[in-house]
Amino acid sequence: MPFALEIVTPERLTWSGEATALVLPTVDGEVGILPKHEPYVTVLGLGEGRITTKDGSVESVAIIGGFVQVRPDRVLVLAESADLAAELDVAAIEKAKAVAEQALAQVDHADPSAVASARAAMARALLQLNLAERRRRRG
Numbered sequence: 001m002p003f004a005l006e007i008v009t010p011e012r013l014t015w016s017g018e019a020t021a022l023v024l025p026t027v028d029g030e031v032g033i034l035p036k037h038e039p040y041v042t043v044l045g046l047g048e049g050r051i052t053t054k055d056g057s058v059e060s061v062a063i064i065g066g067f068v069q070v071r072p073d074r075v076l077v078l079a080e081s082a083d084l085a086a087e088l089d090v091a092a093i094e095k096a097k098a099v100a101e102q103a104l105a106q107v108d109h110a111d112p113s114a115v116a117s118a119r120a121a122m123a124r125a126l127l128q129l130n131l132a133e134r135r136r137r138r139g
Contacts, residue, residue, distance in 0.1 A: 002054050003035045007061060007077040014082040015061065021052035022075060025063055033070055040070040044079060046123055048131055060085040060135065062127050064120075081124065088132040097125035 002018035022033040025047025033040075049061040066079035100121035107118045 001035045003033075003037075003072075004074045005051065005077070006075075007049075007079060007082050009066075009079050009082050014079070014084060015051065015059070018054050019051050019075070020054060020056075021050075023050040024068055024077065025049065026068075031068075033068075033075055036072045037070050037075075039072070040068075042068055044068055044077070046127060048127070049077075049082070060131050062088070062124075062131050064124055064127070083128060085131040085135040088128050088135070090129070090132050090136075093125055093128045093132065096121065097129065100125050 002020050005015065005017060005019040005022060006013065007015040020035065024031050024033070025045045027043045027045045030047070031040075031042065044063055044066045046064050047062075049063045051059045051061065053059065062081070062083045062085070063077070063079050064081035066077065066082075068078070069076045100118060103118040104122060107114050109115060
């Protein structure tokens with residue numbers, strides 16, 4: 001028995017459908033969600049999410065921050081950023097990584113928010129590159 005799943009960001013609805021399993025990165029490690037899971041709310045971290053669909057295929061999604069609300073029949077992921085591996089553009093990610101590297105090299109280390117922003121941009125680029133590379137290897 002699948003559950004309804006929606007992955008939403010401030011910009012768009014990233015994924016919507018029925019799933020039989022979901023693995024998400026949280027601030028405390030990965031969490032696995034199956035149908036009829038106990039109600040649960042937690043804070044998301046940075047990492048790979050994996051959606052198992054009704055047909056048994058697995059879709060990877062790069063998740064960055066946000067929250068997840070789990071109910072027995074429905075899961076709602078409200079993420080700061082969520083990008084399906086199938087939609088990642090490696091050339092654009094490589095450019096973003098180069099910009100992040102330059103920002104890290106030139107950041108004013110006396111400004112904690114600038115350092116955090118540069119590190120976050122680099123972490124996002126590395127996560128996306130990792131997912132895109134794994135997807136390419138799988139075929």
